[in-house]
Amino acid sequence: MSEKILRATLLLLALAIVCGAAVAADGSRLKLATTTSLQDSGLLDFIKQKFDEKYNVSLDVVSAGTGIAIQYGERGDVDVLMVHDKERELKFIKDGHGLERRCIAYNYFYIVGPKSDPAGIKDMNASAALAVIMEKGKADPSKIMFVSRGDGSGTHAREKLLWKAAGYNYSWVNTSGPWYIESGQGMGATLNMANEKQAYTLTDTSTFMAYQGNLTLVPLVENGADLLNVYVVMAVNPKKHPGVNCELANEFINYLVSDEGQQLIASYGQEKYGQSLFSPAKGNCALIGCSSAECAMPTNASCAMA
Amino acid sequence: MEEIWNGFVRAIELIITLNPEVVEITTRSLTISLSSAFIAALVCIPLGGLIEFRRFRGKRMLINVVQTLYSLPTVTVGLLVFLLISRSGPLGSFSLLFTPSGMILGQAVLVSPIMIGLTITALAAVNPQIKDTAKSLGATELQIIITVIKEARQAVIAAVLLGFGRALSEVGVAMMIGGNIRGYTRVLTTAIALETSMGNLELSMALGIILISISLVINLLLNRFQGR
Numbered sequence: 011m012s013e014k015i016l017r018a019t020l021l022l023l024a025l026a027i028v029c030g031a032a033v034a035a036d037g038s039r040l041k042l043a044t045t046t047s048l049q050d051s052g053l054l055d056f057i058k059q060k061f062d063e064k065y066n067v068s069l070d071v072v073s074a075g076t077g078i079a080i081q082y083g084e085r086g087d088v089d090v091l092m093v094h095d096k097e098r099e100l101k102f103i104k105d106g107h108g109l110e111r112r113c114i115a116y117n118y119f120y121i122v123g124p125k126s127d128p129a130g131i132k133d134m135n136a137s138a139a140l141a142v143i144m145e146k147g148k149a150d151p152s153k154i155m156f157v158s159r160g161d162g163s164g165t166h167a168r169e170k171l172l173w174k175a176a177g178y179n180y181s182w183v184n185t186s187g188p189w190y191i192e193s194g195q196g197m198g199a200t201l202n203m204a205n206e207k208q209a210y211t212l213t214d215t216s217t218f219m220a221y222q223g224n225l226t227l228v229p230l231v232e233n234g235a236d237l238l239n240v241y242v243v244m245a246v247n248p249k250k251h252p253g254v255n256c257e258l259a260n261e262f263i264n265y266l267v268s269d270e271g272q273q274l275i276a277s278y279g280q281e282k283y284g285q286s287l288f289s290p291a292k293g294n295c296a297l298i299g300c301s302s303a304e305c306a307m308p309t310n311a312s313c314a315m316a
Numbered sequence: 317m318e319e320i321w322n323g324f325v326r327a328i329e330l331i332i333t334l335n336p337e338v339v340e341i342t343t344r345s346l347t348i349s350l351s352s353a354f355i356a357a358l359v360c361i362p363l364g365g366l367i368e369f370r371r372f373r374g375k376r377m378l379i380n381v382v383q384t385l386y387s388l389p390t391v392t393v394g395l396l397v398f399l400l401i402s403r404s405g406p407l408g409s410f411s412l413l414f415t416p417s418g419m420i421l422g423q424a425v426l427v428s429p430i431m432i433g434l435t436i437t438a439l440a441a442v443n444p445q446i447k448d449t450a451k452s453l454g455a456t457e458l459q460i461i462i463t464v465i466k467e468a469r470q471a472v473i474a475a476v477l478l479g480f481g482r483a484l485s486e487v488g489v490a491m492m493i494g495g496n497i498r499g500y501t502r503v504l505t506t507a508i509a510l511e512t513s514m515g516n517l518e519l520s521m522a523l524g525i526i527l528i529s530i531s532l533v534i535n536l537l538l539n540r541f542q543g544r
Contacts, residue, residue: 039500041414050514055498072414072495086403087413199513224515251403253411 038067040258043080043088045164046196048241049073051216051287053278054092060274061265067258075163075196083107083244086251090259092243094164094214096299099242107251108244109311113300114266115275115288116240119168120218121231122201123210129154131210132230137176139231140169143210144178147189155209158184159200160192168239169212175236201225214239216287219279240298241288248315256313267292267306323521330522342526345484345503348416352423353480360428360479361472364435365461369447379436385429390488397422398492414495419503422489427479434478438471439464470541477538481531 048054049071058069072082076093083091084107091108093099102108121131121139129146131139140156147154159166170180184190191209193200197217204211205225218229231237243266245259265271272290279287291298295305330338367378399405401412401421412418442464450460465472487505494501496510504527511520 058498068500070414070495070497070500072497086408196513198515202513202515221515253403253409 038065038258039070040067040090040255040262041070041072041088042090042092042262043072043074043078043082044092045076045079045094045241046073046198047094047165047214047217048092050196050198051214051220051279052282053216053275053288056278057266057271057274061262064265065258065261069262073196075159075161075165076167077162077164083246086246086254088246089255090243090245090262092241094239094241095167096240096242097167099244102244106249107247109247109256109260110244110263110309111304112243112263112267112307112309113240113291113295113298113305114243114271115291116238116294116298117215117288118232119165119237119239120213120215120229121210122204122213122218122225122227123230124208125226125228127230129210134231135234136231136236137172140172141176141178144183144186144189148187151187151189155189155191155207157191157193157200157204157207157209157211159197159212160184160194161196163197164239165197165212165214168237172212172236201227216279219283219285219287222283238298240291240300242304245309245311248313252315260309260311260313264308267308272306319517320521323518324525326518327522327525331526338523338526340499341502341504341507341523342530344416344501345505345527346530348419348490348503349423349480349483352420352483353427353476355420356424356427356431356479356483357476359424360431361435361465361476362461364432365439365465367432368436368439369457369461369464379433382429382433382436386433388426388429390426390486391492392488393426394422394489394492397425397489401493413493414497414501416494416501419490419494419501422493423483423486426486426489427482430482431475431479434475435465435472438468438475441471442467473541474538477534477541481534484530484534485527 044054054071058071061067061069072088074082076095076098079091079093080098080102082088083102091102099111103111121136123129123131129143131142134142143154143156147156158169173180173183184192191203191207193203195203197213198221200211201213201218201221202224205227243263245256245263246254248254248256266275272292275288276286276290279285290306291300292306295302367375397418398413401407401410401418403411403413412421446467447460447464450463455463485505487509490496490501490503490506491509494503494506496502496506504523508520508523508527511523
């Protein structure tokens with residue numbers, strides 16, 4: 011009995027090693043670190059399918075908040091990033107970790123909440139709405155709550171910007187009482203939590219639409235330049251991190267900014283949700299604040315190591 | 317209650333229809349955890365034997381430390397191994413992060429304390445006369461260790477199976493080292509975490525039930541080896 015099991019184990023181990031070696035041998039894997047919103051909305055699975063097929067490679071998607079995704083890039087653990095936090099993107103490039111920044115898609119953030127809207131924020135501007143939620147939440151935290159990502163993600167970064175615009179110091183906001191809840195999780199999990207607690211939260215449009223079926227929350231604030239959400243792709247710099255798959259990263263970027271890639275982004279969601287979840291960047295540069303060089307243009311950044 | 321029941325029904329459906337993604341994730345889970353348990357066993361059983369048979373200062377203390385590490389949080393092991401194998405870490409040149417091989421390494425580290433500790437316990441329970449007899453017949457230290465391990469094989473195999481069970485059911489290392497990459501490093505536990513966060517509770521339940529079924533089989537094997 012024990013010998014049989016031992017033999018079976020040995021066989022499996024041999025198999026695992028062979029598979030592992032086969033995987034290690036080919037350079038056709040591209041590691042992409044991305045935000046939870048792009049993964050949870052299903053867009054990346056959709057793109058992966060087409061990209062893998064066309065280039066006969068494997069796009070490995072590691073999904074985390076923008077904060078961690080950028081850290082993976084800074085450590086050289088992934089080949090390419092797809093994130094949405096302009097300030098940190100620019101720093102990433104400036105510090106020499108990234109090659110070029112390319113805007114590929116955009117949509118808007120929503121402030122969502124219970125249908126009854128107990129704080130009465132409907133159609134206010136975003137930072138004014140947050141200020142009202144805070145004021146009323148402090149008065150009655152059992153009825154009015156706000157769930158924050160609290161995880162250093164791009165959405166969390168935007169929330170901080172909005173608090174700043176409303177005239178509050180964030181470190182004061184997030185310690186000001188039980189009305190403010192930090193989930194510390196991805197967008198999908200945070201939406202589920204806000205739904206359970208019938209609380210308000212800030213979300214990107216795409217994840218909200220993808221989850222809408224399971225939620226009773228409704229969008230209450232959905233317009234304004236301060237809610238614009240631009241997704242950017244950047245290859246990790248091989249000069250700083252030798253060993254990254256720069257050529258394939260560039261090919262991936264050029265695929266995303268090509269007419270085919272942009273069309274793919276624009277069409278995603280129409281079949282499943284009846285409307286697009288993302289708008290392509292191409293042709294909307296001025297609107298989304300990307301320079302014409304950054305806006306859905308092919309990259310020809312050099313992959314030379316030295 | 318309804319969700320739990322629906323999850324159960326869904327699990328049976330997924331298993332009977334051999335849903336390709338579920339089969340793939342389950343096979344990957346088994347392969348990775350079996351490999352990590354096997355590699356850990358190769359190192360830990362001899363190491364446990366050495367600790368048990370050698371006399372040295374601080375032996376009690378060492379055994380205490382090993383036993384404390386049984387409850388090592390999986391995310392701590394994940395973080396430690398992450399820092400080791402990240403491209404910026406000391407083992408970065410092997411490109412192990414976000415690969416199945418990296419996960420095997422991480423899980424092997426995770427289950428090592430249990431395997432070492434339980435091996436020591438198993439060997440300690442062997443009648444000392446066996447050791448003495450082997451010694452008087454002129455056996456070398458290695459031969460003595462092998463003889464005693466053979467004598468305690470049931471308990472040693474139980475230690476390995478327990479390690480395998482911990483590797484299979486942990487989520488911290490798999491998530492941090494594997495990255496939950498679809499079709500590459502996604503295993504049962506990380507798939508459950510993902511599907512739960514996406515609100516697909518029935519599918520999560522179904523995957524959970526598959527995991528529990530595997531654990532049940534391991535336990536049956538375990539009991540068999542322990543002669544119960």
